[in-house]
Amino acid sequence: MRTLLLWLMLLAPLSAQAAIDAYEFSDEQKEERFQQLTNELRCPKCQNQNIADSDAPLAADLRREVHRMLEEGEPDDSIIDFMVTRYGDFVLYRPRVNETTWLLWYGPFVLLGIGILVVVLISRNRRQNARAADGKPAAAGSQYQASEGLSVEEAERLNKLLQQDSDK
Incomplete structure (x- = not known):
């Protein structure tokens, strides 16, 4: 052995x-x-x-x-x-830049640009919503006003529905 x-x-x-x-x-x-x-x-x-x-x-x-x-x-x-x-x-480890490799070479930069644009737009939208909310009184959630993007009739109807829901 x-x-x-x-x-x-x-x-x-x-x-x-x-x-x-x-x-x-x-x-x-x-x-x-x-x-x-x-x-x-x-x-x-x-x-x-x-x-x-x-x-x-x-x-x-x-x-x-x-x-x-x-x-x-x-x-x-x-x-x-x-x-x-x-x-x-x-x-080739580093392919040449031509019409068949444009996506390979420039695609990551395009995606990065789109991502940055989305982040900027979302943050801008949130800031605008925060500024709009700072100027309005924060009620208990039962009183909506027409200036919040609702017409007078819609605000009244919403308030009635919320009132009915809170009475139950």
Whole structure:
């Protein structure tokens, strides 16, 4: 039993090894660009990781493609355009501003503006109601006057109804 446990402990680390990509770059600037690009591009399969951190085979293919394009002298914009053409705007952590992403970029600000407007209107309405209530006597709730937004006939009818209710 002990030898079986010992063998399992020795073989366990072999199954947990990770693949590490080693790329040769012609200069240090390309290596820095590679690091920046692979950190900016999202893995289409993992969805939460960039292609630099992802262990998915697709991410490894994308890293190789970025390396190849960098060594061929492609500019960063061309590499990003290639990835977007192939995988859509989803591959970018910071999507470009265009007609399909306006809601994504400006929607939160519009919602914040609407929220602020609603709060301002509600507070203004409450202040106006408080000012209007301060100028009127606060009765026991049984006497309404025509100046409270009711016509004379409506105020009399309401007072009669309240009187009937209090008599019961």
